[in-house]
Amino acid sequence: MRRRSATSTSPTAAIIAALATLLGLFALTAPSARAASPSEAAATGLHISDGRLVEGNGNDFVMRGVNHAHTWYPGETRSLADIKALGANTVRVVLSDGYRWSRNSPEDVAAVVADCKANRLICVLEVHDTTGYGEDAAAGTLDHAADYWISLKDVLAGQEDYVVVNIGNEPWGNTDPAGWTAPTTAAIQKLRAAGFAHTIMVDAPNWGQDWQQVMKADAQQVYAADTTGNLIFSIHMYSVYDTAQEITDYLNAFVSARLPLVIGEFGGPADQWGDPDEDTMMATAEQLDLGYLAWSWSGNTDPVLDLAIGFDPARLSSWGERIFHGANGIAQTAREATVFGGGTPDTQAPTAPGTPVASAVSPTSATLTWPAATDNKGVTGYDVVRVTGTTETAVAATTTTKATLDSLTPATAYTFAVYAKDAAGNRSPRSATVTVTTEKDTGTPGAACSVAYRVVGTWPGGFQGDITLRNTGTTAVNGWTLGFAFSSGQTISNMWGGTPAQTGAQVKVAAAPYTATIPAGGTATVGFIGTSSAGNPAPTAFTLNGTACTVA
Numbered sequence: 001m002r003r004r005s006a007t008s009t010s011p012t013a014a015i016i017a018a019l020a021t022l023l024g025l026f027a028l029t030a031p032s033a034r035a036a037s038p039s040e041a042a043a044t045g046l047h048i049s050d051g052r053l054v055e056g057n058g059n060d061f062v063m064r065g066v067n068h069a070h071t072w073y074p075g076e077t078r079s080l081a082d083i084k085a086l087g088a089n090t091v092r093v094v095l096s097d098g099y100r101w102s103r104n105s106p107e108d109v110a111a112v113v114a115d116c117k118a119n120r121l122i123c124v125l126e127v128h129d130t131t132g133y134g135e136d137a138a139a140g141t142l143d144h145a146a147d148y149w150i151s152l153k154d155v156l157a158g159q160e161d162y163v164v165v166n167i168g169n170e171p172w173g174n175t176d177p178a179g180w181t182a183p184t185t186a187a188i189q190k191l192r193a194a195g196f197a198h199t200i201m202v203d204a205p206n207w208g209q210d211w212q213q214v215m216k217a218d219a220q221q222v223y224a225a226d227t228t229g230n231l232i233f234s235i236h237m238y239s240v241y242d243t244a245q246e247i248t249d250y251l252n253a254f255v256s257a258r259l260p261l262v263i264g265e266f267g268g269p270a271d272q273w274g275d276p277d278e279d280t281m282m283a284t285a286e287q288l289d290l291g292y293l294a295w296s297w298s299g300n301t302d303p304v305l306d307l308a309i310g311f312d313p314a315r316l317s318s319w320g321e322r323i324f325h326g327a328n329g330i331a332q333t334a335r336e337a338t339v340f341g342g343g344t345p346d347t348q349a350p351t352a353p354g355t356p357v358a359s360a361v362s363p364t365s366a367t368l369t370w371p372a373a374t375d376n377k378g379v380t381g382y383d384v385v386r387v388t389g390t391t392e393t394a395v396a397a398t399t400t401t402k403a404t405l406d407s408l409t410p411a412t413a414y415t416f417a418v419y420a421k422d423a424a425g426n427r428s429p430r431s432a433t434v435t436v437t438t439e440k441d442t443g444t445p446g447a448a449c450s451v452a453y454r455v456v457g458t459w460p461g462g463f464q465g466d467i468t469l470r471n472t473g474t475t476a477v478n479g480w481t482l483g484f485a486f487s488s489g490q491t492i493s494n495m496w497g498g499t500p501a502q503t504g505a506q507v508k509v510a511a512a513p514y515t516a517t518i519p520a521g522g523t524a525t526v527g528f529i530g531t532s533s534a535g536n537p538a539p540t541a542f543t544l545n546g547t548a549c550t551v552a
Contacts, residue, residue: 045160046122046199047230051258053199053291055338056161063122063262063291064334065090066307066323070112071104071128073299073311077115082313083297084119085381085397086324087331087421091116092124092166092264092293097148099140100129110155117162120340120423124201124264124293125156126166132207135173142168142187150194157195161339165191165198166264170236172205177214180205185225192227199230203264208236216250219259234264236295237281239274241266247280255288262291269304269319272459282328294323302464304529309496310514314384314396315407317494325394331383331427341377341423350375350420353382353401355432363410363439364479364510369402373420373428380423387415387433406513407499410481411440448473449549451482451542456527463490463536466527467509469544470552471518477544479516482509482526484539490532497526 045056055061065088068079072094083091093112095104104112109125116123127148133139145168149156156163167187172180184202191200202222204210215222215233223231233254241247254261263285268278285292298311307320316324324330335347354371361367373379384396384403395416396403408414415435420428450472456464471477482498485505492500498509515524542549 045162045197046164047160047228048199048232048260051255051260052289053232053260053262057338059338060289061089061122061337062289062333062335063090063124063293064088064330065092065121066294066330067092067094067265067296069094069296069299071096071101074108076298076311079297079311080115080119080121081399082308082311082397084121085399085421086313086383087334087427088121089334089336090122090124090291090293092126094128094169095125097127097129097140097145099144100138103148106152106155109152113155113159113163120336122164122337123159123162124164124166126169126201126203128169130168130171132173133171134179135175135207139171139173140168142171142183143190145171146187146190149191149196153194153196156198160198162337163198164201164232165196166201166203166234167191168203170203170205170208174206174212177205177210177212180214181218181222185222188222188226188231197228197230199232200226201232201234201262201264203234203236206240208234208265209238209240210235210250211240216253219254220257223259232260232262234262236265237263237276238265238267239271239276241281242274242277244277244280247277248284251284251288251290255290262293264293265295266292267295267305267319268322270462271302271304278322279327282326286328286333294319303496303527304494306494306496309494310512314394314403314405315496315512316394319494321394325392331421336423347426348376348422349426350379350422350428352429353418353420353431356384356416356418356434358416358434358436360404361436361438362479364408364516365404365406366408366414366436366438367402367404368416368418368434368436370418370431372401375420375422375426375428377422379420381421383419383421383427385417385419385430387417392417407510408438409499409501409508409510410438413437449477449542449544449547450552451484451544451549452552453484453538453542455536455538458532458536461533462493462529462531464527464529466525467542468523468525468552469518469549470523471520472550474520476520476522477518480511480518480524480545483507483543483546484541486539487537488532488535490530490536492528492530495526495528497524500528 053061070093127145129140204215267276298306298308300306309315350373353373356368356370359367381399385392386395415433417433418431450470452468497515498512501508518524
């Protein structure tokens with residue numbers, strides 16, 4: 001499924017936006033001082049105070065989390081627990097009001113809210129059907145989305161401590177973005193008239209990126225139209241935001257004007273429109289105490305934006321590693337909402353877990369166990385990392401003191417260690433390390449095979465490919481390693497269906513757990529994102545467990 005309509009604009013439009021910023025054509029005016037309304041004075045739950053999102057007890061709350069495409073993947077019920085185990089304090093959940101996709105029922109939304117609360121996550125609920133209105137003919141209106149929220153009033157009433165209502169995702173395209181202001185204001189007022197006291201979130205036009213700065217210019221006007229003052233703006237930052245200056249100028253403008261803002265979506269991997277500067281986004285958000293919510297957990301049509309491959313928290317992509325474990329990332333900066341643990345934030349980290357011990361070592365897997373860590377309020381999970389010199393790579397997340405690591409390369413030495421985490425997102429010191437050497441892979445003797453290699457799509461400097469392995473023999477292949485070589489400097493940057501190891505031109509792909517067995521006559525498929533600079537010819541030879549395959 002296509003993740004979303006295009007979030008970027010043309011180079012010409014981006015230049016116009018840059019000139020507008022340079023010339024100072026758009027500016028925010030700080031809100032004038034005013035007395036608190038009765039709604040503000042008696043605010044309960046999440047609300048806005050002096051331009052910041054705070055909890056009912058007045059504690060500052062800074063969102064650190066990700067987006068999850070619930071409406072398209074309702075069966076992925078483990079996702080919120082997995083997102084929490086990696087340290088997030090917030091999840092933005094994709095819903096549908098029925099205009100474009102299957103409507104999420106009140107019962108389903110109630111279950112999502114309960115799941116958020118059970119996993120101690122603040123829940124931002126959004127209607128995705130509005131995406132690109134005015135440019136995408138399939139998009140619904142903010143008024144239709146507001147009616148949907150009103151139909152959920154009984155489900156959401158009393159959840160103000162835990163739920164933020166994001167009226168509609170990217171509710172205006174690039175056509176006449178000034179048209180965003182009136183329907184946005186009307187939808188806010190419609191919800192307030194219906195009795196909603198929740199903090200409301202509104203997305204920017206220009207597919208959320210506000211490159212023409214309509215939201216920036218009209219933010220004070222829209223904010224003033226909400227009589228409760230409990231309104232937060234959301235900017236989506238993708239390839240329009242590819243320089244540090246653009247990012248810092250935009251974020252600082254809202255902070256200086258004391259207008260609440262969150263980066264409701266953002267991406268890091270380069271695409272055909274440009275290369276977003278996610279490092280500046282995250283660093284500036286941390287400096288200014290602004291929330292951010294990365295796009296997205298898993299299931300994107302273009303998997304380059306998947307944080308977890310195949311909804312598996314043990315297989316984070318490079319983008320996922322950056323978000324959860326990188327500088328200014330979620331594990332480092334997230335703090336759990338105090339509503340889940342009393343009025344005083346928990347800042348005490350667990351003790352380090354005991355030294356892990358390896359067992360059940362095979363050519364492609366190993367099981368680790370370790371003595372439990374302790375914590376003043378309880379350990380909620382463990383992160384297993386591979387240690388290579390000074391570099392760490394997350395390989396598994398678990399709520400127990402045991403993890404089975406799959407998709408390892410045969411006859412290879414690995415060094416692993418473990419971190420413990422508590423419900424507030426505090427992370428322990430690292431455990432002592434253990435080194436494990438996987439066994440040699442003897443493969444399936446005499447396996448016969450054919451391989452079909454296909455380029456799915458290309459863009460400047462990159463491409464997407466897939467490889468289909470067919471077992472042409474008479475017995476099942478149980479565990480496999482695929483070998484091939486690129487001839488023009490191509491490299492693999494992300495893969496699903498297998499785990500790549502590349503040295504120069506030579507590539508070895510170990511099977512994923514769900515592709516490891518290929519029955520006689522059956523197939524397994526591996527997909528990947530690659531880089532290329534000097535042509536992109538297909539490999540000409542493949543081996544499966546050392547046996548040469550026919551090239552289909």
